[in-house]
Amino acid sequence: MxxxxxxxxxxxxxxxxxxxxxxxxxxxxxxxxxxxxxxxxxxxxxxxxxxxxxxxxxxxxxxxxxxxxxxxxxxxxxxxxxxxxxxxxxxxxxxxxxxxxxxxxxxxxxxxxxxxxxxxxxxxxxxxxxxxxxxxxxxxxxxxxxxxxxxxxxxxxxxxxGQSLVTFGLEQLAAGTAVESWAKDRRALVIGAGSMSSLAAATLARVGVREIVVANRTPARADRLVEILNQQHGPLRHRSAAADAAPGVSARAVDMSALDAELPRADVVVSCTGSTGLVLTADAVEAAAHGRRTPLALLDLAMPRDIDAAAHRLGGVRFVDIETLAEASADAPMATDVDQVRTIVSDEVAAFGAAQRAAHITPTVVALRAMAADVVSSEVARLEARLPDLDEKQRAEVTRTVRRVVDKLLHAPTVRVKQLASEPGGAGYADALRELFDLDPQTVAAVSRADLNDTDGVGRGRV
Missing domain, CATH: 3.30.460.30 (Glutamyl-tRNA reductase, N-terminal domain)
Incomplete structure (x- = not known):
């Protein structure tokens, strides 16, 4: 497979x-x-x-x-x-x-x-x-x-x-100005309360916006995000010794029905919902941007889009969406660290391939050892029938000796075949092992099925 x-x-x-x-x-x-x-x-x-x-x-x-x-x-x-x-x-x-x-x-x-x-x-x-x-x-x-x-x-x-899409998007909106200077004292409207919207809200709080309004279809999620924002980034009740300590952000939640009222009050809007239709129409954006002294900044991180693409053509609006980010990021400088990551990826791909190839032969090795155990049991039973006078201690010693001999004979070949199987082109060693020892393919398949059935027990704890 x-x-x-x-x-x-x-x-x-x-x-x-x-x-x-x-x-x-x-x-x-x-x-x-x-x-x-x-x-x-x-x-x-x-x-x-x-x-x-x-x-x-x-x-x-x-x-x-x-x-x-x-x-x-x-x-x-x-x-x-x-x-x-x-x-x-x-x-x-x-x-x-x-x-x-x-x-x-x-x-x-x-x-x-x-x-x-x-x-x-x-x-x-x-x-x-x-x-x-x-x-x-x-x-x-x-x-x-x-x-x-x-x-x-x-x-x-x-x-x-590179930065997250949120940070990169805000940098595009700031248009060459430091994001912290651009965001200072602004009012932000965040539409959605999922992982991307939560990240956007936290980023806006960190860069210095004064107020964040969260609008979401599920009020409980909006309330939870606001609670976190106020706990982690809320106004400082006791100013520190530093005279320029940040005042913090004030966050509140509203229903999606309040968007028309909140949009004109916002300086920056970040939207990322799971909606299949538009959340903000061009008409709503145009009405909110009318008469503003500074452009209304819009960042649409949703796919499909939340904000009407026609907003790009509106006066008094600076609009950045996924398509804009794709074009801008194509020119972003690549750090030298990228080469290190590529090396890590190449090494890990080789290690993963080796581990999978080695795992491929494991059922065959298990079947071989099971066959050897059956041979030991059969021969010990025959010996007991021929020498009925052996006491329990003698019988146990003979059994241990035969098992040690078989284990020692199989140890080096099975270890070596796993090593060979882990190398590129090593897939054929499982077939060779089955052929050499005349292993029953059904037995090998049964071991493989048992291994697959154990997936649920092994997989989840390793994330």
Whole structure:
């Protein structure tokens, strides 16, 4: 079996197509379930972010797998296969592993080095485990991707190579002015209370806005975010010895129905909801921007978009969206740390491949040792029948001796075959072992099935 990924991202497709192809949570679940039901796939997982949709599967046939996964992506995204196909990319086996590890490290992000994708990979793994669609291979792959991403961020300065989409977006709005100076004393409206909106609110509080209003369809989530903001960034009740201590931010929650009233009061608006329709129309933005002394700053991080694209053409508005960020980040300087991360990724891909190849031979080795144990038991039983006068102590010593002999004879070959199997091109050693020792293929398959059935118990504790 082999890892296959079929997907599209900001690197392969225009933002307008990504917008149309975006998947709801229910659509992601159905896509994973349908992939698992398809003939070429035995495992499946979906990684869906604001700027990528990737379907991972463990397949036994490459061409059939590509055709099936592409068709399923088209069906569930609502974009015709003929229109979608030119923008799809395909990675297989080691290249698929390399791709996911690069994504986990932020090398494939719109803004190089951003770390939010790690949370999205973790969510993809959790969904695969919840649906029981991620078996041994994809569990191992996604958990290792999380470890590689964390290693890249802890061992290198990849964080300096780029900022999160929120920070980068605010820098674009500030247009060359330091974000802290630009944001000072401004009023902010954050639409949505999910992970990206929460990050935006925390970032705005950190850079010095005076007030944050959170609007969300679920009041409890908005209230919770406001509570956190006031606890962590609220006004200082007791000013420190430093005369210029920051006054902190005042946060409050409102219902989505209050947007029309809050929009004209805001200086900066950040929107990232899961809505499938527009949250802010061009007319609403134009009315809010009318008569302002400074431009109304809009940052749309949603996919599909929350704010009408026509807002780009309005006077008194500075508008940055995912498409704008994609264009701006193409010219962002690459830090030297990127080379270090690429080295880490290459090393980890090689290690993952070696571990998977070694694991591939394990059922055969286990079956060999099981056969040897059966031979020992059979021969000890025959000996006991021929020498019935042996006492318990003698019988136990003979049994231990025979087992030690068999273990010593098998030790070096099994250790060596695992080493050989872990090397590139080592897949054939399992077949050779089965042939040499005339192992029952059904026994080997039974060991493999038992190993796969244990996935739920082993996978989750390692994230």
């Amino acid at each position: 082999s890892i296959l990924v079929v997907g599209l991202s900001h690197r392969s497709a225009p933002v307008s197509l990504l917008e149309r192809a975006s998947l709801t949570t229910d659509s992601q679940i159905k896509l994973v379930q349908d992939t698992l039901a398809a003939e070429p796939a035995t495992e499946a997982a979906i990684l869906a972010t604001c700027n990528r949709i990737e379907l991972y599967a463990d397949v036994d046939k490459f061409h059939a797998g590509v055709a099936e996964l592409s068709t399923l992506l088209a069906q569930h995204s609502g974009v015709g296969l003929d229109e979608l196909t030119p923008y799809l990319y395909v990675h297989y086996e080691d290249r698929a592993v390399h791709h996911l590890f690069s994504v986990a490290c932020g090398l494939d992000s719109m803004v190089v080095g951003e770390g939010q994708v790690l949370g999205q990979i973790k969510d993809a793994l959790a969904l695969g485990q919840e649906l029981h669609s991620a078996g041994r291979l994809l569990n191992d792959l996604f958990q290792q991707a999380l470890r590689v991403g964390k290693r890249a961020h802890s061992e290198t300065g990849i964080d300096r190579a």
